[in-house]
Amino acid sequence: MEQELISKKELLDLTGISYGQLYRWKRKDLIPEGWFIRKSTFTGQETFFPREKILSRIEQIKQLKDDLSLDELARRFSPDPAEIALCGEDMVKRSIVSEQAWRVYRLEHPNTKVCSFRDVVFASVVHRALASGNVGLDEARNALRTLEQSITMFSDFRMRIACVRKLGVSVWVVQSADGQFVIDPDAKLVFDADVSECIEDVKLRLL
Amino acid sequence: MQTEAAHDLHLSGNGSAMGGIYRMVHLEGLSTIDGDLVCEQCVAHGVVRVHGNLRTETAAFHGKADVFGDVAAGSADIHGSMHISGLCHVQKTLRMHGSSRLQNGVHAEVIHIHGRTHVGAGCVAREIEVRGVAQLTKDVRAERIDCNGVLRLGGLCEAEEFLCRGQLHSSGLINAEKIYIRLHAKSGVQEIGCTDLRIERGHGFFARRHKLVVDMIEGDHIYVENVVAKRIRGNRITVGHGVYVERVEYREEFKRQHGARVGEIVQL
Numbered sequence: 001m002e003q004e005l006i007s008k009k010e011l012l013d014l015t016g017i018s019y020g021q022l023y024r025w026k027r028k029d030l031i032p033e034g035w036f037i038r039k040s041t042f043t044g045q046e047t048f049f050p051r052e053k054i055l056s057r058i059e060q061i062k063q064l065k066d067d068l069s070l071d072e073l074a075r076r077f078s079p080d081p082a083e084i085a086l087c088g089e090d091m092v093k094r095s096i097v098s099e100q101a102w103r104v105y106r107l108e109h110p111n112t113k114v115c116s117f118r119d120v121v122f123a124s125v126v127h128r129a130l131a132s133g134n135v136g137l138d139e140a141r142n143a144l145r146t147l148e149q150s151i152t153m154f155s156d157f158r159m160r161i162a163c164v165r166k167l168g169v170s171v172w173v174v175q176s177a178d179g180q181f182v183i184d185p186d187a188k189l190v191f192d193a194d195v196s197e198c199i200e201d202v203k204l205r206l207l
Numbered sequence: 208m209q210t211e212a213a214h215d216l217h218l219s220g221n222g223s224a225m226g227g228i229y230r231m232v233h234l235e236g237l238s239t240i241d242g243d244l245v246c247e248q249c250v251a252h253g254v255v256r257v258h259g260n261l262r263t264e265t266a267a268f269h270g271k272a273d274v275f276g277d278v279a280a281g282s283a284d285i286h287g288s289m290h291i292s293g294l295c296h297v298q299k300t301l302r303m304h305g306s307s308r309l310q311n312g313v314h315a316e317v318i319h320i321h322g323r324t325h326v327g328a329g330c331v332a333r334e335i336e337v338r339g340v341a342q343l344t345k346d347v348r349a350e351r352i353d354c355n356g357v358l359r360l361g362g363l364c365e366a367e368e369f370l371c372r373g374q375l376h377s378s379g380l381i382n383a384e385k386i387y388i389r390l391h392a393k394s395g396v397q398e399i400g401c402t403d404l405r406i407e408r409g410h411g412f413f414a415r416r417h418k419l420v421v422d423m424i425e426g427d428h429i430y431v432e433n434v435v436a437k438r439i440r441g442n443r444i445t446v447g448h449g450v451y452v453e454r455v456e457y458r459e460e461f462k463r464q465h466g467a468r469v470g471e472i473v474q475l
Contacts, residue, residue: 008425009440009456013475019441020402020427023382027365043454044437045422 005037005048006055015058028070030061030077060204076203085114094205096120101127104140122147124198125161134190135163139170146172147195157199163191216246226259243276260293277311294328312345329362352383357392369401372409375419386426390417390433401426408433408449415449 025031037048091097105123129135158177166187215231218238226242234251243259253270260276266283277293282300289307297315304321312328323340330347337354344361351368360377369383374392382400391409404426408414424439432447439452443460450467458475
């Protein structure tokens with residue numbers, strides 16, 4: 001996947017942080033190792049970052065670092081599950097899921113009142129799929145089923161979920177976070193989401 | 208540990224025993240244990256071979272010891288030569304005097320290396336103290352690393368405080384809040400990233416020959432002596448005696464002392 005990159009120097013200029021801060025945040029795992037992309041340029045080896053991700057992450061760190069300790073922040077950003085339990089109204093109130101997405105979730109699990117972190121994440125994926133506007137209600141319900149069946153295959157939610165549709169028939173695909181796949185040129189990639197990104201999003205909304 | 212009802216094990220001379228659960232284990236002479244050994248206290252003198260995992264509250268080895276499995280201990284003292292094929296997990300202090308090889312990595316609260324130690328995998332600790340030679344071939348994470356002697360790093364090294372007096376070799380990044388290096392021998396590092404950096408030359412007649420060769424230094428406050436670098440980038444940079452830098456990029460302040468050679472100087 002081609003993504004726009006930003007050099008370290010440009011990043012420091014844009015955000016106004018220093019080398020020391022960048023390295024400290026890296027040490028504390030606020031910035032994942034995988035975002036440091038090394039490339040050779042005519043001035044030697046340089047480090048680049050995925051532009052969108054790093055800029056929004058640094059903005060978040062700058063906003064939150066006065067209120068929270070760096071260790072606390074690291075826990076928020078890490079894709080590891082948090083220990084929480086939410087009921088449906090809470091999730092709607094915190095806009096983790098929409099009313100509609102919650103209804104879809106209830107169709108699949110009619111007796112659920114309180115959701116564990118795993119369920120919250122899945123519900124938020126359903127919400128994302130519906131909010132994208134490309135996925136129908138039944139398809140979203142299938143996504144939930146696919147996620148729940150495949151969760152044991154992957155460790156720590158490091159996975160992506162995608163929906164491919166051809167001639168009106170849709171199929172959900174769950175893959176490891178860094179895996180790649182190629183689809184039939186006639187088919188259409190309808191929806192694509194990184195589950196660990198959904199987790200980060202959920203955690204920020206829980207703040 | 209369920210060792211309350213267990214018996215003691217004493218082996219003297221040329222002895223061997225099956226593993227199992229014991230209270231106290233005393234091994235003297237040439238001892239072989241076959242199977243996993245669980246005990247409260249393990250004291251060994253002489254040559255010991257454990258074919259299995261070792262789990263103990265306190266461990267003391269004097270002489271030569273081979274463990275072909277994992278070691279889990281509350282605290283461990285090793286005098287002499289030690290070889291662990293599995294992972295070494297020590298809750299409190301791991302002291303190694305003599306030469307040790309830890310093939311599958313080490314986790315400990317405090318690691319003291321006096322003598323020579325080779326770690327073949329990751330190394331995680333709160334504090335690592337080296338007096339002698341330490342070869343850490345994979346990633347190292349610690350709050351404080353204090354080395355007097357030779358430190359060879361094979362991967363990423365992350366610490367809050369990094370001190371090294373002697374010789375330093377690293378084929379990865381050294382990332383620390385505060386770094387102090389005193390050079391007593393030729394050294395080489397690929398990359399340094401930090402907040403405060405101070406690299407000084409040691410004393411002695413040949414002190415000027417003891418250079419640190421580094422690709423890139425990035426930090427907020429940088430003071431270097433006897434460094435040969437391709438790039439130095441930072442806010443406040445001072446280059447001292449015996450420095451040769453191809454390119455310096457600074458934001459606030461740049462000082463060059465007598466005897467430093469700098470190719471290009473750029474203020475950002």
